[in-house]
Every structure is written in structure tokens, then in C-alpha cells.
Amino acid sequence: DAKTTQPNSMESNEEEPVHLPCNHSTISGTDYIHWYRQLPSQGPEYVIHGLTSNVNNRMASLAIAEDRKSSTLILHRATLRDAAVYYCILRSQGGSEKLVFGKGTKLTVNP
Amino acid sequence: SQTIHQWPATLVQPVGSPLSLECTVEGTSNPNLYWYRQAAGRGLQLLFYSVGIGQISSEVPQNLSASRPQDRQFILSSKKLLLSDSGFYLCAWSRGLAFYNEQFFGPGTRLTVL
Numbered sequence: 001d002a003k004t005t006q007p008n009s010m011e012s013n014e015e016e017p018v019h020l021p022c023n024h025s026t027i028s029g030t031d032y033i034h035w036y037r038q039l040p041s042q043g044p045e046y047v048i049h050g051l052t053s054n055v056n057n058r059m060a061s062l063a064i065a066e067d068r069k070s071s072t073l074i075l076h077r078a079t080l081r082d083a084a085v086y087y088c089i090l091r092s093q094g095g096s097e098k099l100v101f102g103k104g105t106k107l108t109v110n111p
Numbered sequence: 112s113q114t115i116h117q118w119p120a121t122l123v124q125p126v127g128s129p130l131s132l133e134c135t136v137e138g139t140s141n142p143n144l145y146w147y148r149q150a151a152g153r154g155l156q157l158l159f160y161s162v163g164i165g166q167i168s169s170e171v172p173q174n175l176s177a178s179r180p181q182d183r184q185f186i187l188s189s190k191k192l193l194l195s196d197s198g199f200y201l202c203a204w205s206r207g208l209a210f211y212n213e214q215f216f217g218p219g220t221r222l223t224v225l
Contacts (some may be wrong), residue, residue, distance in 0.1 A: 032210060043201045043216035044155070091210035097145070098157030098170060099214060 022088030113138035134202030
């Protein structure tokens, strides 16, 4: 699976929007962009994924750049429960079954 | 809706003792099933995955084994635990090919081998 680059940490205030960036300049045409998060002492949690078009679900929105070399996970109103490590990964057709997380972005939400 | 269960939540076992961790999924049929381990402060390590009953693929050779006796049941076992087997064990499922489908994780079992 292709490599992604994320900031090590970000900070936000409760009730404010959060934009978590991810660079994936070597993405191929069939790679899906997936986001997961891991809260302290819990297993990973799927957040959202997409291919080319922007995606929305009950948890977040995913904005994908037109050239697909970057994407942004948007939490519209951060809550304390959103404090977690967020992982952006690319899943390749024909690639491994395993999820390989990089270091991710540790999001701190201030009350 | 789909639900994934794992038990026990925590386990403390002596070195050399056997292990059996169980995972079940509800609300879906013929899921892909996965066992991961996460050592303290480290990333996910895929141990086994299964695309159907009796079909097990091993990612890392070690003293652990997995079985899938029923469509929605996945079991992780060991005959003799090592200290290095300590970690956070996670079961996950997906609808099909992982590159397209998301994986949903269970609550995990925190295993300490003493």
C-alpha cells in the first residue's frame, strides 16, 4: 500500500471544526483513501473512505483533492470524544489484507 | 446492524499456559475475519485472516493458531504462551476485499503473560 504523510499532532477546541490533512503524492488510480481513528485503550475505529469524490457520513467528511495527491478529514464539530490518533491509509487493489497504520495524527480537543 | 464481540476483555495468564480467544460477528454473513495484535505503544500486526469457514491465512509464523469453525466465529489459540505474546488482541471483520471495504474492530482482549 502506498505511503501517506500526516502531521504528528493537532489541537482543536470543543465545538469547533477540525481539518486533518493527509498527503499521498504516490497514490495510484485505483487506491482508496481510508481513515481510521484509535481512542486511548480502544481498538481502531473506521471513520470514512473514498476514491475520488468527496464523501460524507455521520462521523465526518472526506475532501479529496482533484489530483488525489492529498485529502482532508473534516470533523464538523469536535467533541472531547474525538480526541484520538487519526490514521490515513491507502488501500490498493491486489494489495495486502492487513491494515498498516503509520504514526497518524494525535488530535487533542480542548474543552 | 452488525456487531462484533470479543471475550474476555482482559486476561492474565502464566507463561506456558494455553490460550483461547473468541470472536463472533452478528448481522452479516460470510464476512472476512481478522486477528490483529497491538503491542504496547506499537502498530497493528496482522496475525491471521479468513475468507471462509476452515480457510485460514497466517501472516506471521509463531506459536499462535486460528480456526474458523463457523461462518461468524473466529478463534485464536495457543498451546503454550510466551512472554512476548502479551498485547492487545483485536478481531475485525470486513464485507469483502479489504482494499475497498472498511474493517470493523471488536473491543479487544488485553492479554498479559507473566
